Amino acid sequence: MASDGDETDEANVLQSKRNATTYQILVEIAKRQPAVSQQEIADEIGITAQAVSDYLQELVSRGYVDKQGRGRYEATKQGIDWLISQTDTLREFVEHVSEDVLDNVGVETAIATTGIEEGETISLTMRDGILHAIAGETNSATAVAVTDATAGQDVGVTNFEGVIDYDLGTVTVVSVPPVHDGGSAAVDAGLVADLADDHDLTAVDTPEGLAALRAADLTPDIQFGTASAVQEAATKGLDVLLLVASTKLSTHTDTFREHNISYEVIDAVSEV
Secondary structure (H helix, E strand, C coil): CCCCHHHHHHCCCCCCHHHHHHHHHHHHHHHHCCECCHHHHHHHHCCCHHHHHHHHHHHHHHCCEEEEECCEEEECHHHHHHHHHHHHHHHHHHHHHHHHHHHHCCCEEEEECCCECCCCEEEEEEECCEEEEEECCCCCCEEEECCCECCCCEEEEEEEECCCCCCCCEEEEEEECCHHHCHHHHECHHHHHHHHHCCCEEEEECHHHHHHHHHCCCCCCECCCHHHHHHHHHHCCCCEEEEEEHHHHHHHHHHHHHCCCEEEEECCECCC
16 A cells, blocks of 8 residues: 555545545544454445555554554554544534534524514515514514524524515616617616616616616616626515616526516617
């Protein structure tokens, strides 16, 4: 078996499959010593008896194990120290997964509309594209708070039951001619302003779209990352007015179709 002592000494069992197997074999030796059956170890950890034999030779050469005779092995102090260090690494990793990962699985964040105590059952609603929580079971969508919160604060919620009742938003796309075909100057600013009044958010992509919105004396709510941002907003129930140059229209409409977002394309070119 090729030697890679640096890896065994420096890497931990989470970084090296070889170290993981070494760890398992050393645990079995410590558990069974001094009479160690290579076949029993092989059966226990799922490798061949020959592989166990090769690892045992490696462990002896590293000073982790002493060979006392045929079929008799004992873990040395150096071997036990290595085993302890690897076990400590595993324990830290397990604690991290348990406390920092698994505890957060299935936890969402909402805005509290009332005072809420940790462990309390709360009801959920979607308002302005944001999840809101209210103390008590006031509707069919409920969860359990995992943090305390006062009204207006963020609160962690989990153990969801029921369905939050809200409609998906829609997107109205104003196709703005590219600059060489008139650009924003060709767009009816009054129509854009009227459309904006009927939507929750305005979004632009391309300079032509931004100029057309500004011509209507409006400031965009979304200016960057528009395709994904508009899709996300509509998914959360918001109606969005999007102004985009016709040359990039398909970039957005393809995204909307992919995520089943309802949309329409408006020709807002002025007839004047």
